[in-house]
Amino acid sequence: MDENRVDSHGGGMQQIVEFILELDKLKGVTRKTRPLGLERYENSAEHSWQIALMATSLAHHAGTAVDINRVVGMLLVHDIGEIDTGDTLVYAEGGWEERKAAELAAVKRIFGMLPEQQGAPFLALWREFEQGETAEARFAHAVDRAMPVLLNLANEGQSWRENGVSHERVVRRIAPPIKAGCPALWNYLEVRLEEARQKGWFGA
Amino acid sequence: MDENRVDSHGGGMQQIVEFILELDKLKGVTRKTRPLGLERYENSAEHSWQIALMATSLAHHAGTAVDINRVVGMLLVHDIGEIDTGDTLVYAEGGWEERKAAELAAVKRIFGMLPEQQGAPFLALWREFEQGETAEARFAHAVDRAMPVLLNLANEGQSWRENGVSHERVVRRIAPPIKAGCPALWNYLEVRLEEARQKGWFGA
Ligand SMILES: [Ca+2]
Structure with a gap:
C-alpha cells in the first residue's frame, strides 16, 4: 500500500476502500446449495445477507432475548474467512480444528486491512x-x-442428494445448535425434516 | 398459504419461512457491475451485504453522527423491491416516479408476507x-x-464503458448524495474519478 495515499486522504479512507474491495471475493466463494430457481450455486456473500434478515425476522423466537444488532453484525462477518479458506459443507466431518485456525488467520489478515478502530470490532464479532x-x-x-435446511426443504433436498447426506446426519449436526439458539425453529424443522425423509429427499 | 399450518406452528413461523424463501429471489436480480475477477454480473443480494459492511467501516466518516444499526437495516432491505421490479442502472433517466411506486407495491407485498410485528419495521426502514x-x-x-463507483474504479470502468456512461453523468448523479451523506468519501472519489477520466475509463 502507498503510505502517502493513506495519509493524504485521512481517516483511513484508502485502507477502508481496499477492505471493501477485498470483501468482493466472498461473492466468488460458492456453497453447496443453489438459490431457488437458479442453476448456479449460492455464494457466501448473498447467504450472509439472507441470514441477517432471517435473524431479524426471527428474533422474537430466540431462546434467550438477544441484541439483534450484534446478531446481524456477527452474521454479516461470520463467513469472511472463507475468502482465504473456501466453503466447507457444514456436514463434513474432521479437520475442524485446522479449518478454524486457517479461518482465524484469514480474518486477522482481512480485518487487519482496516484501521484498528474499524477492524477490531469486526474481529470481536467474528470471535x-x-x-x-x-x-x-x-x-x-x-x-x-x-438456512440451508430451509433451502433444501424448498428444493427437494438438492444439496443433500447431490452430496449423499442422510436425514440422520443432518439432524445430528443441526438439532443441537438450533435447539440451543432458537427452539421454536427446531420444533418447526423437526416436523419438516421428517416429511422430507418420507419423501426421499436425502442422500445416502 | 395453508392457514392450519400457520396456526399450528405459532409465532408466525410458517409465514417467516415463506418470507425468507421469497428473499431468495433477490439473488437472481442482476446489476450492471461485475464482481472483481468474475465474469458474471453482481446480484442485489450480495451487493446489499457488501454495502452493509461498507457502511459499518465508514460510519466515523458520516456527515452527521448516525445510528449505524439503522443504516445497516436500511441497506439490507433497500433493494428488496427489485424482486418484483428488477434492477435499473442508477444513471438511467426518467420513469423515476413510476419505478418508485412499483417498488413500494413490491415491498408492501413482500414485507406483508410476515406477521405485522416483523413486517412493519422492515417497511419503516425501507421508507x-x-x-x-x-x-x-x-x-x-x-x-x-x-459502491458501484468503487467497483468501476477497480475494474477500469467496466459498467461505465459497457453502458456508455460519461464522467460528467456519474458526477452529476452521485456527487450530491455522497457529499450530503459522507463528505470525506466524496473528497476521495472526486480525485479517483478524475484519474479514471484521464485513463479513458468512461463511455460516451
Ligand atoms: Ca454460514
Whole structure:
C-alpha cells in the first residue's frame, strides 16, 4: 500500500476502500446449495445477507432475548474467512480444528486491512460467533445452520442428494445448535425434516 | 398459504419461512457491475451485504453522527423491491416516479408476507431510506451510490464503458448524495474519478 495515499486522504479512507474491495471475493466463494430457481450455486456473500434478515425476522423466537444488532453484525462477518479458506459443507466431518485456525488467520489478515478502530470490532464479532457462548452467538448459529435446511426443504433436498447426506446426519449436526439458539425453529424443522425423509429427499 | 399450518406452528413461523424463501429471489436480480475477477454480473443480494459492511467501516466518516444499526437495516432491505421490479442502472433517466411506486407495491407485498410485528419495521426502514431525510438515510444513500463507483474504479470502468456512461453523468448523479451523506468519501472519489477520466475509463 502507498503510505502517502493513506495519509493524504485521512481517516483511513484508502485502507477502508481496499477492505471493501477485498470483501468482493466472498461473492466468488460458492456453497453447496443453489438459490431457488437458479442453476448456479449460492455464494457466501448473498447467504450472509439472507441470514441477517432471517435473524431479524426471527428474533422474537430466540431462546434467550438477544441484541439483534450484534446478531446481524456477527452474521454479516461470520463467513469472511472463507475468502482465504473456501466453503466447507457444514456436514463434513474432521479437520475442524485446522479449518478454524486457517479461518482465524484469514480474518486477522482481512480485518487487519482496516484501521484498528474499524477492524477490531469486526474481529470481536467474528470471535463471538466462533466461540458461540453468548445468547446472540447461539441464536446466530441457529439461523446460520437452519438456512440451508430451509433451502433444501424448498428444493427437494438438492444439496443433500447431490452430496449423499442422510436425514440422520443432518439432524445430528443441526438439532443441537438450533435447539440451543432458537427452539421454536427446531420444533418447526423437526416436523419438516421428517416429511422430507418420507419423501426421499436425502442422500445416502 | 395453508392457514392450519400457520396456526399450528405459532409465532408466525410458517409465514417467516415463506418470507425468507421469497428473499431468495433477490439473488437472481442482476446489476450492471461485475464482481472483481468474475465474469458474471453482481446480484442485489450480495451487493446489499457488501454495502452493509461498507457502511459499518465508514460510519466515523458520516456527515452527521448516525445510528449505524439503522443504516445497516436500511441497506439490507433497500433493494428488496427489485424482486418484483428488477434492477435499473442508477444513471438511467426518467420513469423515476413510476419505478418508485412499483417498488413500494413490491415491498408492501413482500414485507406483508410476515406477521405485522416483523413486517412493519422492515417497511419503516425501507421508507426511511426512500425518503432520504434522516442522517442515517443520507449516509446509507451515500454508501449505496459509492459502491458501484468503487467497483468501476477497480475494474477500469467496466459498467461505465459497457453502458456508455460519461464522467460528467456519474458526477452529476452521485456527487450530491455522497457529499450530503459522507463528505470525506466524496473528497476521495472526486480525485479517483478524475484519474479514471484521464485513463479513458468512461463511455460516451
Ligand atoms: Ca454460514
